[in-house]
């Protein structure tokens with residue numbers, strides 16, 4: 001399983017470390033031969049000298065969709081775990097102020113945007129919602145459910 005980072009508003013994949021440069025190069029060749037991967041780059045780890053990883057972009061829509069779904073699922077799960085402890089306050093115009101005691105951070109959040117680093121750096125370019133927005137969406141739905149009973 002590769003690690004995913006965002007580069008130029010796209011998902012960039014990064015493999016685990018290979019024990020040698022030639023093993024990494026072998027994997028790079030395999031990706032090249034497959035034809036669905038681009039900008040394949042082999043680099044030495046900053047933390048573990050002598051070990052190498054491979055970075056690449058994928059142009060396979062299925063792979064990209066699967067990874068995007070996975071990233072969204074992680075955020076929804078985190079919002080359900082941490083959200084129980086959130087302290088929140090409605091401001092106005094669909095904007096809420098959410099405090100997460102676990103991280104000590106407070107953000108202004110709406111369903112359209114959030115101030116957190118995750119939303120700015122990853123969610124926004126990929127059209128995902130962050131854990132705060134996921135929490136907000138579920139919280140608002142619950143309020144409406146209980147009001148209509």
Ligand SMILES: [Zn+2]
Pocket residue numbers: 107109114115116118119130131132133
């Ligand atoms: Zn957020």
